[in-house]
Amino acid sequence: MMPTVIVNKMTAVHSKSNGTSICFPDVCKTPTPGGPIPIPYPNIAMSSDASDEVKKVKFEGAKLMGKGSKIKMSSGDEAGSAQGVVSSKIKGKAEFVNYSFDVKAGGKNVCRLADPMQQNMGTANGAGPAVFQPPNVAMEALAEYCEKTNEKPGDDEESNKTNWGKSGVAESHQPAFEEVAKSQGVLIFVRWSNPKCTEKQWIQRGHRP
Structure with missing residues (x-):
């Protein structure tokens, strides 16, 4: 989901958020006719294998991952069956090394999109630079920002005749934006040209969608 x-x-990470962390290289000893040799492999950890989640707190019907939460098993280094050079493990657990410092749930700091992990039992050569997952669609986010500047409906009525609602997207582009949002789950930033927003620096002047 x-x-x-x-x-x-x-976005927050939980067992249903489709979060993925990939690290490379995870150097593991691989059997060969001449004896085991170290070969680098990718190591992949999925939030669907979450463990030690935050107790009694659920986001979107799934237990939340917070400080101390782990992904109990990784994959990708199975061919290195003589085990990792540093960790002496393959398919080892992954653990977050960063999280929100000011947002907690159930007393635990919340883990988020782009937070890094240590993978395959937390070895130095198993650093996952960032968790990635489908971000939320935010086509109307700028309208919310404008509300903070006390914008009133209709203040830019002329612009709304040619733009798609309050998104700042030309009506001719609407089908493409909707298709991408529904099929890809990507985060779409669109501009709102009303000067009340740009003057408050919610978005830089001259920005192009």
Whole structure:
């Protein structure tokens, strides 16, 4: 499922958020006719294998991952069956090394999109640079920002005649934006040209969608 809960402008990670962390290289000893040799493999950890989640707190019907949560098993290095050079493991667990410092759930710091992990039992050569997962669709986010500047409906009525609602997207582009949002689950930033927004620096002047 596509995650919708936002923490520090990033989606929260849980067992149903389709989160993935990939590290390379995970150097493992691989059997050969001449004896085992070290070969680098990718190591992949999936949030669907989450363990030690936050107790009594669920996001989108799934237990949340927080500080201390782990992904109990990884994959990708199975061919290195003589075990990891550093960890002496393959398919080892992965653990977050960063998380939100100011948002907690159940007393645990919340883990988010783009937080890095240590993989295959936390070895130094098994650093996953960032968890990635489908972000939330935010076509109307700028309208919410404008509300904070006390914008009133209809203040830019002329613009709304040619733009798609409050998104700042030309009506002719609407089908393409909708198709991408529904099929790919990507985060779409669109501009809102009303000067009340740009003057408050919600979005830079001259920005192009």
